[in-house]
Amino acid sequence: MFELIGIPPMLLFGQLMIGLINGVFYAMMSLGVAIIFGMLRIGNFVHGAQYMLGAFGAWYLLHLPDLFPGLGLPALGYWWALVIVPVAVGLVGAATERLFIRRVYDLEHAYGLLLTVGLAMVIEGLFNVRYGAAGQQYNVPETLKGVVNLGFMFLPIYRLWVIVAGIVVCVVTWFVIERTKLGSYLRAATENPDLVRAFGINVPRMLMLTYAFGVGLAGLAGVMAAPIYQVSPQMGQSIIITIFAVVVIGGMGSIFGAIFSGLMLGLIEGLTKVFYPQGSTTVIFVIMAIVLVFRPAGLFGKETSAFHAADMSNARSDSFLENGRLWLPVLAVIGAALPFLVYPVFAMKMLCFALFASAYNLVFGYVGLLAFGHAAFFGASAYVAAQSAAVWGFPPELAILAGVAMATVIGALFGWLAIRRQGLYFAMITLALAQIVYFYAIQASWTHGEDGIQQVPRGYLFGMIDLDQPLNMYYFVLAIFLAGFALIYRIIHSPFGQVLKSVRENEPRAISLGYSTDRFKLIAFTLSAMLAGLAGGTKAIVFQIASLTDLHFMTSAEALLMSLIGGVGTLLGPIVGAVVVVTMQKEFASLGSWVVVVQGAAFVLCVLFLRKGVVGTLEEYLSNRQARRAALAVADRPETPRAGAAS
Amino acid sequence: MNAVSTDNIIEASGLTKNFAGFAAVSDVDLNVRRHSIHALIGPNGAGKTTTFNLITKFLAPSSGRILYNGTDITSESPARVARRGIVRSFQISAIFPRMTVGENVRIALQRPLGTSFRFWQSERSLRVLSERVDELLTAVGLTDQRDQTAAGLPYGRKRALEFATTLALEPELMLLDEPTSGLGNEDVDRIAELIRKVSANRTILMVEHNLSVVSRLADMITVLARGRILAEGDYSEISNNQQVIEAYIGGEDD
Numbered sequence: 001m002f003e004l005i006g007i008p009p010m011l012l013f014g015q016l017m018i019g020l021i022n023g024v025f026y027a028m029m030s031l032g033v034a035i036i037f038g039m040l041r042i043g044n045f046v047h048g049a050q051y052m053l054g055a056f057g058a059w060y061l062l063h064l065p066d067l068f069p070g071l072g073l074p075a076l077g078y079w080w081a082l083v084i085v086p087v088a089v090g091l092v093g094a095a096t097e098r099l100f101i102r103r104v105y106d107l108e109h110a111y112g113l114l115l116t117v118g119l120a121m122v123i124e125g126l127f128n129v130r131y132g133a134a135g136q137q138y139n140v141p142e143t144l145k146g147v148v149n150l151g152f153m154f155l156p157i158y159r160l161w162v163i164v165a166g167i168v169v170c171v172v173t174w175f176v177i178e179r180t181k182l183g184s185y186l187r188a189a190t191e192n193p194d195l196v197r198a199f200g201i202n203v204p205r206m207l208m209l210t211y212a213f214g215v216g217l218a219g220l221a222g223v224m225a226a227p228i229y230q231v232s233p234q235m236g237q238s239i240i241i242t243i244f245a246v247v248v249i250g251g252m253g254s255i256f257g258a259i260f261s262g263l264m265l266g267l268i269e270g271l272t273k274v275f276y277p278q279g280s281t282t283v284i285f286v287i288m289a290i291v292l293v294f295r296p297a298g299l300f301g302k303e304t305s306a307f308h309a310a311d312m313s314n315a316r317s318d319s320f321l322e323n324g325r326l327w328l329p330v331l332a333v334i335g336a337a338l339p340f341l342v343y344p345v346f347a348m349k350m351l352c353f354a355l356f357a358s359a360y361n362l363v364f365g366y367v368g369l370l371a372f373g374h375a376a377f378f379g380a381s382a383y384v385a386a387q388s389a390a391v392w393g394f395p396p397e398l399a400i401l402a403g404v405a406m407a408t409v410i411g412a413l414f415g416w417l418a419i420r421r422q423g424l425y426f427a428m429i430t431l432a433l434a435q436i437v438y439f440y441a442i443q444a445s446w447t448h449g450e451d452g453i454q455q456v457p458r459g460y461l462f463g464m465i466d467l468d469q470p471l472n473m474y475y476f477v478l479a480i481f482l483a484g485f486a487l488i489y490r491i492i493h494s495p496f497g498q499v500l501k502s503v504r505e506n507e508p509r510a511i512s513l514g515y516s517t518d519r520f521k522l523i524a525f526t527l528s529a530m531l532a533g534l535a536g537g538t539k540a541i542v543f544q545i546a547s548l549t550d551l552h553f554m555t556s557a558e559a560l561l562m563s564l565i566g567g568v569g570t571l572l573g574p575i576v577g578a579v580v581v582v583t584m585q586k587e588f589a590s591l592g593s594w595v596v597v598v599q600g601a602a603f604v605l606c607v608l609f610l611r612k613g614v615v616g617t618l619e620e621y622l623s624n625r626q627a628r629r630a631a632l633a634v635a636d637r638p639e640t641p642r643a644g645a646a647s
Numbered sequence: 648m649n650a651v652s653t654d655n656i657i658e659a660s661g662l663t664k665n666f667a668g669f670a671a672v673s674d675v676d677l678n679v680r681r682h683s684i685h686a687l688i689g690p691n692g693a694g695k696t697t698t699f700n701l702i703t704k705f706l707a708p709s710s711g712r713i714l715y716n717g718t719d720i721t722s723e724s725p726a727r728v729a730r731r732g733i734v735r736s737f738q739i740s741a742i743f744p745r746m747t748v749g750e751n752v753r754i755a756l757q758r759p760l761g762t763s764f765r766f767w768q769s770e771r772s773l774r775v776l777s778e779r780v781d782e783l784l785t786a787v788g789l790t791d792q793r794d795q796t797a798a799g800l801p802y803g804r805k806r807a808l809e810f811a812t813t814l815a816l817e818p819e820l821m822l823l824d825e826p827t828s829g830l831g832n833e834d835v836d837r838i839a840e841l842i843r844k845v846s847a848n849r850t851i852l853m854v855e856h857n858l859s860v861v862s863r864l865a866d867m868i869t870v871l872a873r874g875r876i877l878a879e880g881d882y883s884e885i886s887n888n889q890q891v892i893e894a895y896i897g898g899e900d901d
């Protein structure tokens with residue numbers, strides 16, 4: 001048999017075909033995400049879960065008689081599923097919009113992303129509880145069985161059908177949005193809802209239908225995917241981050257860009273599998289990084305010159321709750337007593353995550369950048385610290401420093417790539433970049449894949465102090481935590497911190513005063529990565545392991561959740577949040593896979609009802625009380641001058 | 648008129664900005680004389696704010712060239728241009744709402760200290776600026792509100808604060824985007840007086856709708872309509888220009 005550039009053509013075309021199939025799904029999914037993002041300004045992280053719902057929907061329909069025995073329901077096959085499931089998933093989407101999404105339209109974009117992350121965790125968590133990691137089989141429908149001989153390869157008819165049907169769906173959708181009156185109403189409604197309302201159009205309903213439509217597309221993709229991939233609770237989780245990267249590559253608000261990039265990237269991924277298999281999981285993210293360097297707005301995106309950092313802070317800088325000089329000794333005293341109240345290991349976990357969340361909050365709360373990839377810094381540092389302690393025999397303090405150095409370098413690099421974008425795009429980019437590190441750790445040999453680096457020695461601090469003694473280890477971690485806390489406080493209250501504050505509050509004005517705000521943001525981001533690395537490296541020494549969990553996007557989400565629960569942009573919030581989340585994880589550990597559901601629900605509830613977090617709410621209460629007192633004092637005052645005038 | 652120096656601080660030539668095929672500004676030549684008060688007027692959509700954004704580099708021109716003191720600044724970043732001494736205000740009052748009035752001014756004074764990247768230094772190091780902060784606040788009549796958060800100020804006072812912040816940078820060229828819009832008569836007079844006061848040894852380019860303010864302050868007026876220059880001259884020339892009268896009456900209402 002002949003070969004092409006040393007590759008058997010069967011293999012080449014086979015992988016290209018798989019790539020094209022993946023590309024069709026990427027295109028359909030990115031299309032939905034791009035529509036929802038373009039029209040509703042929501043980064044629909046739950047899209048992956050909705051795709052999974054579509055696949056399960058098809059599977060349920062086929063198993064109706066087994067699921068509801070005795071009702072005499074027929075088993076509904078693929079063609080029924082193709083009609084019923086997208087509508088059903090779309091209806092679920094409409095209900096989701098009505099109950100949840102609608103409440104965050106007027107808030108900072110961050111909340112929409114957080115809300116949908118929470119919803120995804122709840123939905124995927126519930127399916128995981130019921131079905132576990134095992135996939136369900138869904139057979140190719142009878143009518144589409146068999147293969148066509150293309151001469152150079154055999155193509156299963158079902159795959160041909162997916163390619164043709166998927167592309168038709170994408171093209172029709174593009175046409176409706178870009179070329180019809182309905183589409184122009186939709187686009188107008190996002191530009192200027194009041195004006196469109198004045199035309200007599202029910203804008204809320206239109207937005208609900210748009211969301212439902214985007215979600216329905218995910219459901220349709222799910223049905224079409226069911227016979228090709230395993231129907232499993234995890235199928236959406238693995239695809240959604242790739243989809244976000246595809247949308248970034250395609251470009252801001254470009255429907256065509258989403259479709260085109262989806263197809264192309266599927267093909268490129270397929271080619272990578274042939275020529276450089278190790279790179280196939282990361283190639284899309286790497287392409288995204290390259291595109292960002294040369295075309296920050298994406299391939300087909302329009303360059304927008306919107307300067308806008310999100311002010312998510314809940315603090316009042318003159319409040320005693322923000323006074324680090326007061327809280328540093330208080331935390332030191334509490335910290336010193338802690339190992340006598342709870343297990344030292346548990347206390348150390350709290351401290352590591354409190355530092356991690358505080359580091360994250362520096363960039364999220366105090367700069368207003370929605371970073372979503374801090375697991376990369378935390379985890380990379382953990383791996384480097386573990387490697388240098390376990391393999392190279394570094395003492396613990398140097399191992400942690402090595403980890404910190406790695407986190408700082410990666411932080412500076414990721415920051416440089418992402419900093420020119422704002423809001424949701426910043427979140428998507430940092431998320432996708434972090435995946436590069438995650439997939440690298442799965443494949444590199446020194447990281448030992450699923451096992452991670454185990455049995456890391458704690459060693460002797462400065463060659464003298466035996467860290468295998470739990471209390472020695474604990475006080476070392478406490479010292480690191482307090483140092484990190486002090487540094488963060490200093491950063492916030494430095495000349496540099498003042499500029500950060502001005503950037504957060506009014507970036508165009510800060511620029512007009514002569515500050516190159518991107519540089520300030522980049523430095524803050526790098527400092528935040530460095531401190532996240534300090535937490536990660538310390539964690540590796542404490543728990544004597546570095547594992548994929550440290551790099552998983554759920555770890556980034558946890559940092560976010562901790563900041564949110566405690567109070568974004570407050571000094572103490574992330575610490576309170578870390579204590580709450582770590583305790584919650586411990587208490588719910590017995591629930592097994594329910595933990596994800598509980599955490600997801602916590603996300604949703606926080607976004608809907610506790611946006612200011614514990615510390616932020618307390619701050620609000622205190623400041624209201626102060627305002628009431630001041631008002632009372634003013635009300636009392638008229639008496640005084642009159643008395644004075646009389647005398 | 649000012650005879651201190653007759654050269655131009657800004658020389659913009661062939662300035663054009665297209666937005667998706669629509670020319671917001673086309674082929675504008677604008678010379679701003681040093682130490683003058685120069686007003687840009689024109690009906691809505693004439694391209695005044697776009698011109699502002701082009702000169703301060705908040706927008707990149709599609710074509711054309713901008714010289715500032717003879718230096719080509721066409722491809723510089725907005726922050727760089729600001730550091731050169733061109734400082735702008737915004738249509739919506741540009742303050743830092745959750746910082747105190749004093750901090751608002753201090754953030755502008757802080758930059759020349761050169762310590763703005765020092766994240767390891769205490770903000771107490773900025774106390775050396777308090778005296779200058781107080782001077783600037785006194786100049787705009789905000790001394791009593793120094794420790795109050797800026798968000799709580801009435802609208803007219805916010806504009807005064809913005810003015811103080813801009814002045815803090817000792818700009819050579821101030822660009823004021825509708826400095827009196829949304830103000831009551833009393834505040835309009837105060838701001839106009841302030842503009843006159845600070846215009847000594849400075850150049851001011853302003854977009855202004857209030858023609859009485861323009862007549863009182865401006866040495867030179869450029870009238871824009873549909874992205875092009877319609878007329879240029881002092882107030883009496885402009886107010887008698889037939890084309891200008893038509894543009895205002897026959898054009899889009901204001």
